[in-house]
Amino acid sequence: MKAYLLYEAGGPDNLLLGEAQKPTLKNGEVLVKVKAIGINPADTIYRNSPAFITALFGEYRPAVLGWDISGEIVEKAEGTDGFDVGDAVFALLPNARGYAEFVAVNAKMLARKPGHISFEEAAALPMAGLTAWQPLVRGMNIKKGDKILIHAASGGVGHYAVQMAKHLGAEVIATSSAKNRDFVMALGADRHIDYQSENFWEVIDNVDFVFDSVGGDVLEHSIGVVKPGGTIISILALTNENLKIKAKEKNVNLSLWGMQPNGDDLRAIADLISKGTIRPHIAKIYPFAAMAEAHAQVETRRTAGKIVLTV
Numbered sequence: 001m002k003a004y005l006l007y008e009a010g011g012p013d014n015l016l017l018g019e020a021q022k023p024t025l026k027n028g029e030v031l032v033k034v035k036a037i038g039i040n041p042a043d044t045i046y047r048n049s050p051a052f053i054t055a056l057f058g059e060y061r062p063a064v065l066g067w068d069i070s071g072e073i074v075e076k077a078e079g080t081d082g083f084d085v086g087d088a089v090f091a092l093l094p095n096a097r098g099y100a101e102f103v104a105v106n107a108k109m110l111a112r113k114p115g116h117i118s119f120e121e122a123a124a125l126p127m128a129g130l131t132a133w134q135p136l137v138r139g140m141n142i143k144k145g146d147k148i149l150i151h152a153a154s155g156g157v158g159h160y161a162v163q164m165a166k167h168l169g170a171e172v173i174a175t176s177s178a179k180n181r182d183f184v185m186a187l188g189a190d191r192h193i194d195y196q197s198e199n200f201w202e203v204i205d206n207v208d209f210v211f212d213s214v215g216g217d218v219l220e221h222s223i224g225v226v227k228p229g230g231t232i233i234s235i236l237a238l239t240n241e242n243l244k245i246k247a248k249e250k251n252v253n254l255s256l257w258g259m260q261p262n263g264d265d266l267r268a269i270a271d272l273i274s275k276g277t278i279r280p281h282i283a284k285i286y287p288f289a290a291m292a293e294a295h296a297q298v299e300t301r302r303t304a305g306k307i308v309l310t311v
Contacts, residue, residue: 066098
């Protein structure tokens with residue numbers, strides 16, 4: 001089968017289209033013919049890091065990256081009750097290997113593709129959707145009317161976070177550039193702040209929650225706008241110990257939330273998609289042959305929504 005092979009860490013051009021062995025199924029797995037692949041910032045970070053690649057794949061090379069896929073089941077092993085050949089599905093692959101024509105997926109990690117969305121939209125969901133869903137649902141006890149500040153609201157994770165927070169009943173204040181204001185407001189945000197022309201910490205205060213995907217000074221200033229007893233969850237590593245001290249002094253809960261592959265959570269998101277509560281937004285669809293270009297676009301960190309490849 002065709003797959004993108006990574007022999008050594010480096011730039012997008014290090015992803016080489018070649019031949020790989022078609023997966024052999026284990027008990028509990030299905031074989032999915034991949035129709036679309038979602039590209040995340042994590043894909044580019046792993047591609048560029050020898051340490052991350054080794055942590056995931058050991059010393060074996062070439063590695064095959066890729067976590068977000070959608071497609072059709074073409075074969076199934078024992079222990080996969082509930083799924084049949086021909087089912088349209090999507091998944092987050094815990095061990096990557098998604099940049100390929102076929103992938104083996106544990107049935108527990110699968111979600112059915114809602115009928116009204118495309119394979120491309122389904123592939124845009126798993127990692128970014130789970131990265132938003134888990135902190136909002138599990139890490140924040142959001143009640144109707146609570147105020148939440150969502151940074152980078154037009155991004156792959158942020159655009160899901162806005163929609164999910166509104167679903168949970170929150171009043172959403174969202175930051176992005178001015179050019180993405182209409183997009184963010186259309187997602188359901190109640191207020192928009194252009195981070196390039198306004199300092200959010202000068203125009204808002206007393207929020208209950210902050211969802212941070214920026215870090216640095218943005219995270220530090222966020223501590224000052226949260227009410228005592230409020231919560232900030234960042235999806236980036238908290239490397240500055242002083243921020244934890246500052247948050248504690250203000251009686252603000254500050255924590256890191258790392259996304260965990262979880263089939264139940266993914267199926268909960270799929271249910272909201274089916275009901276029309278959440279909708280993926282795709283910035284651009286690339287052909288399978290344009291993997292390097294897709295990675296380069298994601299690395300600009302200026303994408304509104306998601307980047308997807310069609311296989």
